[in-house]
Structure formats: C-alpha cells, structure tokens
Amino acid sequence: MPRAQREEQILAVAEAVFAERGYQATTMEEVADRVGVTKPLIYGYFGSKDGLLSACVDRARAQLREATVSAWDAMPGDAPLEAVFESGIRAFFDFIDEHASAFALIQQEGAVAASTSRDIERIRTQQSAVVAEALGRVPGLTALPAGLLEGYAEVVIGACERVAVWRLGRPEVTAGDATALVMAGVWHGIGSLAVNDPAAGEPRSLAGRVRPAGS
Amino acid sequence: MPRAQREEQILAVAEAVFAERGYQATTMEEVADRVGVTKPLIYGYFGSKDGLLSACVDRARAQLREATVSAWDAMPGDAPLEAVFESGIRAFFDFIDEHASAFALIQQEGAVAASTSRDIERIRTQQSAVVAEALGRVPGLTALPAGLLEGYAEVVIGACERVAVWRLGRPEVTAGDATALVMAGVWHGIGSLAVNDPAAGEPRSLAGRVRPAGS
DNA sequence: AGGCGAACTTACCACCGGTAACTTACCGGC
DNA sequence: GCCGGTAAGTTACCGGTGGTAAGTTCGCCT
Numbered sequence: 001m002p003r004a005q006r007e008e009q010i011l012a013v014a015e016a017v018f019a020e021r022g023y024q025a026t027t028m029e030e031v032a033d034r035v036g037v038t039k040p041l042i043y044g045y046f047g048s049k050d051g052l053l054s055a056c057v058d059r060a061r062a063q064l065r066e067a068t069v070s071a072w073d074a075m076p077g078d079a080p081l082e083a084v085f086e087s088g089i090r091a092f093f094d095f096i097d098e099h100a101s102a103f104a105l106i107q108q109e110g111a112v113a114a115s116t117s118r119d120i121e122r123i124r125t126q127q128s129a130v131v132a133e134a135l136g137r138v139p140g141l142t143a144l145p146a147g148l149l150e151g152y153a154e155v156v157i158g159a160c161e162r163v164a165v166w167r168l169g170r171p172e173v174t175a176g177d178a179t180a181l182v183m184a185g186v187w188h189g190i191g192s193l194a195v196n197d198p199a200a201g202e203p204r205s206l207a208g209r210v211r212p213a214g215s
Numbered sequence: 216m217p218r219a220q221r222e223e224q225i226l227a228v229a230e231a232v233f234a235e236r237g238y239q240a241t242t243m244e245e246v247a248d249r250v251g252v253t254k255p256l257i258y259g260y261f262g263s264k265d266g267l268l269s270a271c272v273d274r275a276r277a278q279l280r281e282a283t284v285s286a287w288d289a290m291p292g293d294a295p296l297e298a299v300f301e302s303g304i305r306a307f308f309d310f311i312d313e314h315a316s317a318f319a320l321i322q323q324e325g326a327v328a329a330s331t332s333r334d335i336e337r338i339r340t341q342q343s344a345v346v347a348e349a350l351g352r353v354p355g356l357t358a359l360p361a362g363l364l365e366g367y368a369e370v371v372i373g374a375c376e377r378v379a380v381w382r383l384g385r386p387e388v389t390a391g392d393a394t395a396l397v398m399a400g401v402w403h404g405i406g407s408l409a410v411n412d413p414a415a416g417e418p419r420s421l422a423g424r425v426r427p428a429g430s
Numbered sequence: 431a432g433g434c435g436a437a438c439t440t441a442c443c444a445c446c447g448g449t450a451a452c453t454t455a456c457c458g459g460c
Numbered sequence: 461g462c463c464g465g466t467a468a469g470t471t472a473c474c475g476g477t478g479g480t481a482a483g484t485t486c487g488c489c490t
Contacts, residue, residue, distance in 0.1 A: 003437080024239070024327065027477065041438055043479065081409055109322060111239060124377075138409040148396075151378065151388075155400035158377025159370040162339075166369045173366075181363075185370035189404020194296055194353045218467075242446065256469055258448065 007045055007055075010035050015056045019101035023053060023111035050116040053108065057116075060102035061123045067095040068130055081138055082187060088134060089160060089182050092127075093175035096164050103164065124161075128153040159186050222260055222270075225250050230271045234316035238268060238323045265331040268323065272331075275317035276338040282310040283345060296353055297402060303349065304375060304397050307342075308390035311379050318379065339376075343368040374401050 001009075013034045017026050028049055032039045046052040071091030075084045096103045109120045131153035135141050141149065159182050167173050184193070216224075228249045232241050243264055247254045261267040286306030290299045311318045321338060346368035350356050356364065374397050382388050399408070 001437080006437085022327075022332075028479085029477075037437095038439055039478085040440090040480075044438085049478065082406060111323075111327075112237075113240060114237065117237070121380075135405070138405075140409045141405075151381070151392075151396045152400055152405060154377045154381040155374040155397060156405070158373040158375070159401070160373070162369045162373025162376065163366065166366070177366075181366045182370060185367055185404075186374070186400050187404055187406040189400075189402055189407055190350070190353075190356075190367060190371070191297060191402040192404055192407065194355045216468080221468085243448085244446075252468095253470060254447085255449075255471090259468085264447065 003045070006035075006037075006041075010037075010042060010045065010052075011056055011059055014052050015060070015101050015105065018053060018056060018108060019104035023049075023108040028052075050112050053105070053112055054116045054119045057105055057120050057123060060099070060105055061126060063099060063102060064092075064095055064123065065126055065130070067091050068127065072130070072134065082183070085134065085187060086179060086183055088131070089156075090175065090179045092160050093164065093167075093178045097175055106161070107165070124157060127157050131156050156182075156186050218260070221250075221252075221256075225252075225257060225260065225267075226271055226274055229267050230275070230316050230320065233268060233271060233323060234319035238264075238327065243267075265327045268320070268327055269331045269334045272320055272335050272338060275314070275320050276341060278314060278317060279307075279310055279338065280341055280345065282306050283342070287345070287349065297398070300349065300402060301394060301398050303346070304371075305390065305394045307375050308379065308382075308393045312390055321376075322380070339372060342372050346371050371397075371401050 010031070014026075014031050017031050017034065021030075026049075028039050028042060031052070032042055035042075042052065046055055068088050068091045072084065072088045075087050106120060106123060109117055112120075128150060132146070132149040135149050135152055136146075141152075163178050163182055167178055184190075225246070229241075229246050232246050232249065236245075241264075243254050243257060246267070247257055250257075257267065261270055283303050283306045287299065287303045290302050321335060323335070327335070343365060347361070347364040350364050350367055351361075356367075378393050378397055382393055399405075
C-alpha cells in the first residue's frame with residue numbers, strides 16, 4: 001500500500017482509538033493491530049506516539065477550520081451581524097456532533113509533551129483568528145486594537161468549547177440549544193438579561209429557545 | 216514523620232512537578248526523590264499516579280473554591296450585581312496569578328484515566344455551581360430553570376478559563392485587564408459593543424480599560 | 431538481470447508504573 | 461522494662477509499553 005494512503009488509514013484509526021481510550025491508555029500496538037500493520041511502521045511514518053496524536057490533531061484542525069469558515073462564507077453579504085456570528089457558532093457545534101472523536105482529541109491536551117500540546121493549542125488560536133477576523137468587521141469594533149479583538153475571540157471560543165464539553169453529558173441539549181446559549185451569553189450579554197425584568201417581556205426570548213437540562 | 220504532614224509535603228512537591236513537566240513526563244521516581252522518600256511510600260499513600268494527581272487536584276479545587284466564594288461573600292449585600300459578579304471573576308484571575316501551578320493541573324485533564332478525569336471535571340462543575348448560584352440571584356434570571364442557569368455558568372467559566380490560558384503567554388495582560396475582558400464579553404455582551412457606534416461614545420468604555428496585547 | 435529504494439517485519443532494549451516482602455521505630459499496656 | 465502491634469519506610473523485583481536496529485520482501489527502473 002502506498003504511503004499516503006496508509007497514513008490516512010492510520011490517522012483515521014488512531015483518532016478513533018485516542019478518542020475511545022484516551023491518550024495514555026492508547027497503545028501503539030493496538031493502533032497497529034487495528035490497522036493491520038506492526039508498530040515500527042507507524043514509528044517510521046509518525047516518529048512517536050506524540051507525533052501520531054499531533055498528526056491527528058492537524059487533520060482535525062483543518063476539518064474544523066473548513067467547517068466554520070465555509071459556514072461563515074456561505075452567509076450573504078448583507079446578512080445581519082448577529083446572524084453571521086450565530087452561523088459560525090452553529091457550525092462549530094454541528095461539527096462536534098458529526099466529528100465527536102475529533103473533538104475528543106482536543107481534550108487530550110495535557111496528556112502530551114509540551115511540543116504537541118502547543119500543537120493542540122494551535123487549534124484554538126486558529127479558531128481565535130477566525131473569530132477575531134469576524135469581530136474586526138463588526139462596526140463599533142473595527143477601531144479596537146488587534147490585541148483586544150483577540151481577547152474577545154478567546155472569550156467566544158472559551159464559551160463554545162466549555163459548552164461543548166458540558167453538552168457531552170447532556171444529550172437533550174441540541175446543537176441549536178447550545179448555539180442559543182452562547183449567543184445569549186457572549187453576544188447579548190448576561191447583564192442584559194439581568195436588567196430586563198422578565199415580567200416586562202421575555203429576556204431576549206431565550207427561555208423558550210433553550211430547554212433546561214432536566215426536562 | 217506523621218502521615219498527614221508527609222502527605223501534604225508530597226502533594227506540594229507533586230503539584231510543582233506535574234505543573235513543570237506535565238503528567239506524562241512526570242515520573243513517580245522524581246517526585247519521590249524530591250520529597251526525599253521512595254516510590255512505594257507514595258503508592259501506599261495515594262495508590263497510583265492517577266491518584267496522586269487526583270489528590271493534587273482536590274487540593275487545588277478546595278483552594279480555588281475558597282478564593283472565589285470568599286471574595287463573593289466579602290461584597291456588601293447592597294452592592295450592584297455587576298460589581299459582585301466582577302469581584303468573583305477578579306478573584307479567579309488573582310488566584311491563578313498566585314497559584315500558577317495549581318491552575319496548570321487543570322490543563323492536565325486529558326492525561327489521565329476516565330475516573331480521574333471526572334475528578335478534574337468536578338473542579339469545573341464546582342465553579343459552575345458557584346456561578347450558577349450567583350446567577351440565580353440576579354433579578355430577571357431567578358425565573359429561569361436550573362438547567363439553563365448551568366448553561367450560562369458554563370459560558371462564564373469557559374470564557375474565564377480560556378482567557379486565563381491565553382494570558383499565560385501574554386504577561387502584559389494584567390488580572391484586571393482579563394477581568395474587564397470577561398465582563399465586557401459575557402456581562403455586557405459583544406453585541407452591545409457592535410450596536411454602539413464608537414463615534415457616539417466609548418463602547419462600554421472598554422477600550423481604555425484593557426490594553427492591547429502588543430503595547 | 432540486477433540493484434535500489436520503499437514498505438514492512440522480527441526481535442529486542444530501557445524505562446517506568448506498580449507490588450511483595452522485609453526492616454525499623456514508635457507507643458500503649460501489663 | 462519489655463513486648464506486641466502498627467505505622468513509616470526501604471530494597472528488590474515484575475510486566476508492559478514506547479521506541480529502535482537490523483533484516484526481508486516486493487515492485488520498479490535502467
């Protein structure tokens with residue numbers, strides 16, 4: 001089998017095993033067995049266990065970037081900012097639903113050596129850059145320095161990631177619910193919910209859009 | 216040396232080593248050597264490498280909870296909600312500045328087996344509960360179901376944690392800057408920045424409060 | 431043909447998490 | 461005072477896993 005094809009096959013298997021067992025509990029032997037080859041071949045291609053995870057992460061990163069950016073690009077140019085923003089967040093949650101094992105890789109961060117950890121961190125800085133760019137086009141934010149936009153972007157992806165993890169144990173929370181939650185939190189702001197007395201109207205009409213966990 | 220004292224000593228050393236090297240690269244031998252004992256003693260006390268990390272995390276969790284809750288309790292009862300909220304977030308960032316190695320433990324999450332991972336996850340659910348309780352007292356949010364409050368809490372914690380990690384590589388961003396950033400993001404909402412034309416006044420007066428990364 | 435490189439394997443090492451068995455020292459009761 | 465039990469701590473070891481060296485097969489190009 002040619003190298004490129006074998007590499008792709010190994011990556012697919014490795015992603016599944018890493019997601020299933022976690023980094024530490026994954027043995028190179030198991031990955032090799034599932035692929036149908038032996039350990040040294042994988043070492044020849046990826047160098048080390050860390051290198052294998054790193055390659056998996058690279059693949060997942062490319063996929064995630066493609067998913068969110070294309071969702072964002074698909075919006076018509078005259079769409080309201082809020083809708084554009086929401087579509088990107090929605091794409092993030094949809095991606096996780098469809099690529100659960102890819103998302104699981106991100107949670108393996110602390111497991112690996114510093115070099116690979118930085119690799120995983122790049123998945124976030126990449127998303128951060130995408131979000132920061134989107135924010136930079138928002139009127140009222142164009143004037144803000146890049147460093148500050150970066151900070152806002154971190155807030156957004158932090159919220160997204162945490163909600164995504166939270167959702168793992170709550171199948172009743174749909175991708176739409178999660179999107180509404182993040183939008184309510186970081187776009188409208190929690191404070192804006194507070195100042196609106198619910199007796200004076202739905203606070204941003206969120207209560208009906210996100211189902212509580214217990215129901 | 217009595218057990219309790221030895222355990223405390225081991226935990227302090229282990230926290231430092233885990234933070235310094237990461238979970239995987241930390242060997243029980245090194246922890247034992249630095250303490251001045253031998254491996255089996257640590258196994259007798261903590262059971263396993265996972266158990267040792269788990270104990271470290273428990274300690275860090277208790278400290279973090281104490282820091283944030285006490286900051287929150289210290290606010291006078293008639294303080295504005297925004298200020299109460301801000302004080303808790305500020306306490307979080309201050310805690311991380313003072314206990315960098317404790318915070319580093321949280322990032323080791325994926326490194327360990329599922330059982331210990333759940334232990335680390337508890338650090339977040341604990342903070343989530345604190346934040347959710349605070350949110351529950353906010354007028355306009357009291358009526359929301361508990362599951363939804365939880366979701367908001369996740370948004371807040373996710374934003375805080377991500378900004379905290381982001382800050383690790385940016386010493387010029389102070390704890391106050393980080394607090395302002397999170398408050399602007401999740402309390403006021405990014406959308407509220409967008410609708411305010413900067414020419415018509417400072418958007419929430421944030422630009423002057425948070426310094427850009429490059430300056 | 432022949433050889434040359436890529437794909438792949440067998441056999442092995444070193445290190446580290448974890449354990450069994452033993453030694454030492456303290457402490458309470460007669 | 462001495463003696464039994466328990467807690468603190470050690471030496472010596474095992475097994476598994478990441479990682480490697482050397483060899484083998486196979487296809488392809490001249």
